[in-house]
Amino acid sequence: MRLPNLGSRERAFFVLDFWVMERQTNSLEETAQVAAECLASLEPSQQATVLALRGDLGAGKTTFTQALARELGISENVTSPTFVIMKIYDLENKVFERLIHIDAYRFDTPDELDGLNFSDFLKDPKNLIVVEWPEKVEGKLPPETVFIDFKFISETVREISYS
Numbered sequence: 001m002r003l004p005n006l007g008s009r010e011r012a013f014f015v016l017d018f019w020v021m022e023r024q025t026n027s028l029e030e031t032a033q034v035a036a037e038c039l040a041s042l043e044p045s046q047q048a049t050v051l052a053l054r055g056d057l058g059a060g061k062t063t064f065t066q067a068l069a070r071e072l073g074i075s076e077n078v079t080s081p082t083f084v085i086m087k088i089y090d091l092e093n094k095v096f097e098r099l100i101h102i103d104a105y106r107f108d109t110p111d112e113l114d115g116l117n118f119s120d121f122l123k124d125p126k127n128l129i130v131v132e133w134p135e136k137v138e139g140k141l142p143p144e145t146v147f148i149d150f151k152f153i154s155e156t157v158r159e160i161s162y163s
């Protein structure tokens, strides 16, 4: 992952052998900007790229995904897939051809992922897969998964960190 330029409210630090980016956003627009930078820093690999978004309800996971979708050129409204579990958007992006948004909040067991053809989605490097509530599908995500943590700081402020 390439390291973006740092602003005044951002910091980057080295933990064991990887960089951690941590920053506070004071608005939806700033969260969207972090999403855009995160997207730009992704380097496609031999298989699908997986982003795992952790954090409490209301921490900003869906908001972040909506910003990713906009950045990828999706004009339709990206809603929370909590009730439908998974949504797939076709992209006209050079790197990714599909955005697959999964919300595992209602999963009782990680095996529910198998019913969504998840292992097939993982094989295609043209897929960008975003998983909300990755804790619910522990053991099912590839080792290359990029974990992004969201923390509620105040009504309008969130802390976002990823490595």
Ligand code: ADP
Binding pocket: 025, 026, 027, 028, 030, 031, 055, 056, 057, 058, 059, 060, 061, 062, 063, 064, 080, 132, 150, 155, 156, 157, 158
């Ligand atoms: P989650 O998917 O993690 O449950 P959502 O993205 O659905 O959370 O909800 C986040 C809520 O917090 C939205 O209503 C959004 O408008 C609000 N919010 C306030 N400030 C921010 C911020 N800086 N970044 C992201 N969301 C914010």
Ligand code: MG
Binding pocket: 061, 062, 063, 080, 103, 132
């Ligand atoms: Mg959500």
